Amino acid sequence: SRGQLFDTVVNTVLEKLVAAGSYERFASCYRCFYKLQPEMTRSIYEEFIFQLQASIKEEIQEVKKEGKLELLFDSLDKLVEEAKEQQEPAWRPSGTPEEDASSAMVPYLLKHQSYLRRVLKEKEKDNKQLAEAVLAGRGRIKELQQQIQARREAWE
Amino acid sequence: SVNPMAYEAQFFGFSPQTCVLRVYIAFQDYLFDMMLVVESVILKKLDAFPDSKLSPLQIRKCTEKFFAFMKEHFNKLFSNLEKVLLQLVLNIPPNLLLPEDKVHQQYPYSREQFQALQDEVQELQRQYRAEASAGQALRAELEEQKVVQAELEKILQWFAGLESICREHGTSNVKESFTFLTQNSKKLQDVLKDVEKKRK
Amino acid sequence: QDYLQTSQAEVLSSKPNYQQILDEQGEVLSFMQLVLEELQQAVKLLQ
Known part of the structure; x- marks a missing residue:
């Protein structure tokens, strides 16, 4: 897993670094002091190596904590596992954010489109009924006008 | 680096190079700090040992010598570490699509298709607004019709009232009654003339 | 303008002039007033 790989490579570098910075190498660089105090040189070296490893490991833990690396590595491992079947290269951001963002809008627009189609159809249906009522009302009024006209003519 | 690894940065929330740099700095800083200690x-x-004749400058030279060796060795080690981290740990394989981008897989819309979809949604919105205001206009006409219908029915009632008054007073057909009345008046006039003549 | 592109454009664009219809009734009523006045005059005369 990515988490283990991360720890392994970092620890390997630390081990190799410590191996490279051997006591012999240390004593040969601090020859003048080593001649004067060989035991002290040895204990200073050991303390140095212990502290160096401890503080680097602690700092790496800090980096992992700060970046939530464990969590991210695990979820990335899962995503990689899920994408195993996928042979083709996957989509990647085009580099023009507004274009990518707009196509991320597609499902909402499609949803909005089908919603609008539905409500428009309902509204047209309502309006059809309203129009029928209006036409009936107009017919009624025409009828009343004709009745009044007939009465008027009768009196005329 | 040539490859900004933007997609990785989208996933991690920081660029892989930043992470690698943090690791590098962790090693370098502590190595440096420890040397000073x-x-x-x-x-x-x-x-x-006052008579050791060893000067701080000499010790400083020893420190620099050991630090330079360690740093050079570390840089060699680190270049491999960087490769492994960037290629195997902090990278997103090309076939992997992040969950938040699934939408691009499901809806691979080109710019033109997207524009067409946007246009259609706008057209639908416009149509819906037009239908809604048409619905309001139709409702308003129904209200108007109620008023007009009431007025017309009132007039018809008035006519009906007029006619029922005539009926109540025995003149269901005004025209006939009027003709009858006129004839009667004429007859009355004739009778009156007759009477006049006889009287003379 | 909006209406002309709706499903009921035809109905909406053929809306009668209700005010004119009411005005016409006003004319009927004033006609009736005339008739009744004449009738009244005539009946008075006959009387």
Whole structure:
């Protein structure tokens, strides 16, 4: 897993670094002091190596904590596992954010489109009924006008 | 680096290079700090040997020599570490699509298709608004019709009232009654004339 | 303008002039007033 790989490579570098910075190498660089105090040189070296490893490991833990690396590595491992079947290269951001963002809008627009189609159809249906009522009302009024006209003519 | 690894940055929330740099700095800083500690400890130990003739400058040279060796070695080690981290740990394989981008897989819309979809949604919105205002206009006409219908029915009632008054007074057909009345008046006139003549 | 592109454009664009219809009734009523006045005059005369 990515988490283990991360720890392994970092620890390997630390081990190799410590191996490279051997006591012999240390004593040969601090020859003048080593001649004067060989035991002290040895204990200073050991303390140095212990502290160096401890503080680097602690700092790496800090980096992992700060970046939530464990969590991210695990979820990335899962995503990689899920994408195993996928042979083709996957989509990647085009580099023009507004274009990518707009196509991320597609499902909402499609949803909005089908919603609008539905409500428009309902509204047209309502309006059809309203129009029928209006036409009936107009017919009624025409009828009343004709009745009044007939009465008027009768009196005329 | 040539490859900004933007997609990885989208996933991690920081660029892989930043992470690698943090690791590099962790090693380098602590190596440096520890060297200074070693040097200060040695200098302190030397205080106990005043006739050792070892000067701080000499110790400093030793420190620089050991630090330079360690740093050079570390840089060699680190270039491999960087490769492994960037290629195997902090990278997103090309076939992997992040969950938040699934939408691009499901809806691979080109710019033109997207524009067409947007246009259609706008057209639908416009149509819906037009239908809604048409619905309001139709409702308003129904209200108007109620008023007009009421007025017309009132007039018809008035006519009906007029006619029922006529009926109540026995003149269901005004025209006939009027003709009858006129004839009667004429007859009355004739009778009156007759009477006049006889009287003379 | 909006209406002309709706499903009921035809109905909406053929809306009668209700005010004119009411005005016409006003004319009927004033006609009736005339008739009744004449009738009244005539009946008075006959009387």
